[in-house]
Amino acid sequence: MIRWLITxxxxxxxxxxxxxxxxxxxxxxxDISTSVSAEEDALQRQGLAAALVAPEVTEAFxxxxxxxxxxxxxxxGRDVQHIILGWTMIxxxxxxxxxxxxxxxxxxxxxxxxxxxxxxxxxxATLMQQAPTCLFQTIDLSGDGSNxxxxxxxxxxxxxxxxxxxxxxxxxxxxxxxxxxxxxPFFENNVLYGPGAFLEIADGFQDFERAxxxxxxxxxxxxxxxxxxxxxxx
Numbered sequence: 001m002i003r004w005l006i007t008x009x010x011x012x013x014x015x016x017x018x019x020x021x022x023x024x025x026x027x028x029x030x031d032i033s034t035s036v037s038a039e040e041d042a043l044q045r046q047g048l049a050a051a052l053v054a055p056e057v058t059e060a061f062x063x064x065x066x067x068x069x070x071x072x073x074x075x076x077g078r079d080v081q082h083i084i085l086g087w088t089m090i091x092x093x094x095x096x097x098x099x100x101x102x103x104x105x106x107x108x109x110x111x112x113x114x115x116x117x118x119x120x121x122x123x124x125a126t127l128m129q130q131a132p133t134c135l136f137q138t139i140d141l142s143g144d145g146s147n148x149x150x151x152x153x154x155x156x157x158x159x160x161x162x163x164x165x166x167x168x169x170x171x172x173x174x175x176x177x178x179x180x181x182x183x184x185p186f187f188e189n190n191v192l193y194g195p196g197a198f199l200e201i202a203d204g205f206q207d208f209e210r211a212x213x214x215x216x217x218x219x220x221x222x223x224x225x226x227x228x229x230x231x232x233x234x
Contacts, residue, residue: 022089023066024138025131026219027124030084031143031172032108033076033115040205041108044142044172047209048072049104052096054213060220067091068220069132072103075120077113078150087131114149117141117191118156121167125160137165138219142212144172144205146186153190166194168219170211172202196222 030044051057061068072085084106090096124139131137147153156162169187187199198218202211 021067022069022132022134023064024136024220025069025071025087025128025134026138026140027071027073027127027131028140029120029124029142030072030074031076031115031145032074032080032110032113033143033145034112035115035145036111036205038108038111040144041111043205044208045103045106047205048212049100050209051212051216052100052103057213057216057220058093058096060217061090061096062093063221066135069134070099071127071131072099073123073127074109075123076110076115078116078119080110080113080116081120081123082109083127089132115143115145115147116149117143117147117153118151119149121153121156121162121191122160124167125156125162125165128165129161139165139167140170140215140219141167141191142170142172142208143187144183146183147190153193157193162193166197167192168197168215169199170202170208170215171199172208172211173204 028048030048032041036044068090069087070085070090071083071087073081073083075081085099085102088095088099090099120141121139124141128137128139169191171183171187173183184199184201192199198215200211200215200218202208
């Protein structure tokens with residue numbers, strides 16, 4: 001069965017009917033909720049910018065002749081989602097450098113809102129509808145807390161178009177004040193979506209850049225053939 005799915009997936013990718021302009025539409029979502037201090041927000045922005053131009057990530061971006069479409073947005077409360085980088089086709093290293101610079105120079109839009117993950121994911125699904133046509137679609141949700149405002153991820157997955165989208169996660173500060181690793185199972189059970197979805201863990205915001213590098217390299221080099229079988233399954 002697995003061999004059959006792989007064969008089908010490869011044939012799907014080779015089909016002239018699927019001559020897409022890019023291989024992956026990748027939307028990165030950064031947490032700016034009230035639990036994120038100004039210093040931590042700066043570490044997140046600078047870390048993402050640095051991760052994008054790290055040698056291993058740059059190599060992964062250009063590991064295929066088909067480019068990647070990249071977008072970045074920040075999120076927190078129900079009405080707080082702001083695009084930092086609109087959909088940008090990464091065709092050259094200059095494109096990647098410009099994208100990283102845009103993120104590095106961006107200014108936080110809000111600092112007093114709660115953590116509305118369902119709304120953040122719904123915004124990502126809507127943003128993905130505006131993406132260039134690509135073989136695969138991935139949303140990355142980074143966060144340092146669980147949902148505490150409005151509907152949760154499950155409702156977003158039920159009511160918004162995620163049929164062809166994989167959602168990966170990046171947990172920051174996985175341990176609470178008592179040392180319990182509560183965020184890891186929360187992300188695993190509520191945030192990750194689609195075949196092959198995975199979780200990366202940053203040991204605090206100082207570790208955000210390293211975790212982001214690992215996650216980006218894995219996403220950009222992975223073919224995610226499993227997404228061709230049943231992308232609606234969690």
